[in-house]
Amino acid sequence: MSPVATEISIDGRGLSDRLAALASIGEIEGTDGACRLALTDEDRDGRDLVVAWMRDLGLEVSIDGIGNVIGALAGAEPGPPVMCGSHIDTVRTGGRYDGNLGVLAGLQVIEAVQQAGITTRRPLAVGFFTDEEGARFPPDMLGSLVYTGELPLEEALDVVGADGAVLGAELDRIGYRGPAPCPSPPPHAFVELHIEQGPILDAEDIVIGAVTGVQGISWTEITVAGQSNHAGTTPMDMRHDAGWAATRIAVFVHELAAEFGPPQVCTVGRVELHPNLVNVVASDAVITVDMRNTDDHLLTEAEERLAAFLEELAAESGTGISSRRLARFAPVEFAPEMIDRVERAAGALGLSHRRLCSGAGHDAQMFAPVCPTSMIFVPSWQGISHNPFEHTEPDHLEAGANVLLRVMLELAEIAEASEVEKAGATT
Numbered sequence: 001m002s003p004v005a006t007e008i009s010i011d012g013r014g015l016s017d018r019l020a021a022l023a024s025i026g027e028i029e030g031t032d033g034a035c036r037l038a039l040t041d042e043d044r045d046g047r048d049l050v051v052a053w054m055r056d057l058g059l060e061v062s063i064d065g066i067g068n069v070i071g072a073l074a075g076a077e078p079g080p081p082v083m084c085g086s087h088i089d090t091v092r093t094g095g096r097y098d099g100n101l102g103v104l105a106g107l108q109v110i111e112a113v114q115q116a117g118i119t120t121r122r123p124l125a126v127g128f129f130t131d132e133e134g135a136r137f138p139p140d141m142l143g144s145l146v147y148t149g150e151l152p153l154e155e156a157l158d159v160v161g162a163d164g165a166v167l168g169a170e171l172d173r174i175g176y177r178g179p180a181p182c183p184s185p186p187p188h189a190f191v192e193l194h195i196e197q198g199p200i201l202d203a204e205d206i207v208i209g210a211v212t213g214v215q216g217i218s219w220t221e222i223t224v225a226g227q228s229n230h231a232g233t234t235p236m237d238m239r240h241d242a243g244w245a246a247t248r249i250a251v252f253v254h255e256l257a258a259e260f261g262p263p264q265v266c267t268v269g270r271v272e273l274h275p276n277l278v279n280v281v282a283s284d285a286v287i288t289v290d291m292r293n294t295d296d297h298l299l300t301e302a303e304e305r306l307a308a309f310l311e312e313l314a315a316e317s318g319t320g321i322s323s324r325r326l327a328r329f330a331p332v333e334f335a336p337e338m339i340d341r342v343e344r345a346a347g348a349l350g351l352s353h354r355r356l357c358s359g360a361g362h363d364a365q366m367f368a369p370v371c372p373t374s375m376i377f378v379p380s381w382q383g384i385s386h387n388p389f390e391h392t393e394p395d396h397l398e399a400g401a402n403v404l405l406r407v408m409l410e411l412a413e414i415a416e417a418s419e420v421e422k423a424g425a426t427t
């Protein structure tokens with residue numbers, strides 16, 4: 001790597017300040033966290049702030065038809081950029097680092113490059129992608145799915161959220177349906193810095209994770225239709241109890257994960273009962289099941305076992321049970337040379353590092369099929385995430401951002417003075 005590149009570094013204080021400013025939008029009182037569910041007013045306000053920062057840095061900002069926002073810095077040569085980015089939407093109980101780190105570190109990378117007065121041969125870009133969490137509008141990684149052409153735009157705009165809102169209408173309401181085309185041409189390469197959101201780096205006291213890939217994800221929404229009735233008078237064998245069925249499903253998937261063993265994980269994250277009253281047998285239940293595994297065959301087997309169980313349960317409980325798939329992503333492996341780049345950069349900076357697979361879903365997994373892609377992880381305190389008490393040490397944030405900077409500079413290449421002059425003469 002050029003000697004110039006090794007001298008540049010990130011302003012860690014600036015990164016922490018930006019993270020704090022963004023977390024103040026949708027702040028969850030008494031915590032460091034925030035609630036900015038996709039396409040809500042809080043998401044819009046967060047977007048406005050980050051776009052203002054992009055414009056302050058002089059980036060060319062483009063917004064596409066699903067609301068993905070990309071800020072680009074021209075290089076000495078035209079062509080696809082070396083892109084980094086992540087998301088700024090959160091789950092309802094969001095921390096301040098999940099997603100936000102990858103976007104705001106990208107701004108710090110651009111700022112560091114500008115302050116060093118260097119020009120890269122390839123353009124640099126930083127993006128944030130709509131609705132990565134999928135907590136409001138399934139599936140997760142929706143914006144990057146549309147960006148890379150895996151999900152048709154029209155289909156995405158029609159998605160109905162958990163609160164009944166329609167995605168396209170909400171996008172219009174917050175003013176973030178833009179003219180840039182999607183799918184968009186793939187970048188030269190994509191790199192995402194993210195907190196680990198799991199316990200490995202923290203437990204092993206390692207600063208940098210070179211991410212090898214992302215495990216497979218399967219989300220299912222299950223609807224149980226029973227009959228509401230009096231809790232005191234209805235004999236147990238005459239019930240059509242949606243509440244009981246819902247709890248059976250939760251127990252089943254928990255036991256299934258135990259039977260399969262790690263890395264299989266299963267979660268019931270949402271349970272809604274109707275009419276949800278102490279003395280009424282529930283007539284209806286809606287529950288979600290999130291299942292993940294690094295082995296796609298095992299994940300498929302888990303899905304089949306759940307489907308078979310639901311059939312038995314419907315008969316046993318005298319209810320009608322239907323289900324729909326909210327998300328399904330096969331496991332993803334990142335390009336070996338991109339994983340190597342992350343390791344090399346961490347090593348050159350004297351940072352401890354190890355390889356690991358991501359348990360969480362990320363925008364980077366959508367880029368992996370269309371361009372060389374990698375991810376950089378930094379530790380999550382006690383592995384806590386999707387929780388307002390999510391925390392990463394400022395030194396680790398800065399270290400991760402410096403690795404991002406080095407990897408991006410290596411990919412974008414610093415232009416010779418003559419190339420910069422030539423580009424200046426022709427533009």
Ligand code: GLV
Pocket residue numbers: 132133140359360361362
């Ligand atoms: C995204 O945060 C996920 O659910 O993994």
Ligand code: MN
Pocket residue numbers: 087098099132194361362
């Ligand atoms: Mn995330």
Ligand code: MN
Pocket residue numbers: 091098133386
């Ligand atoms: Mn998340």
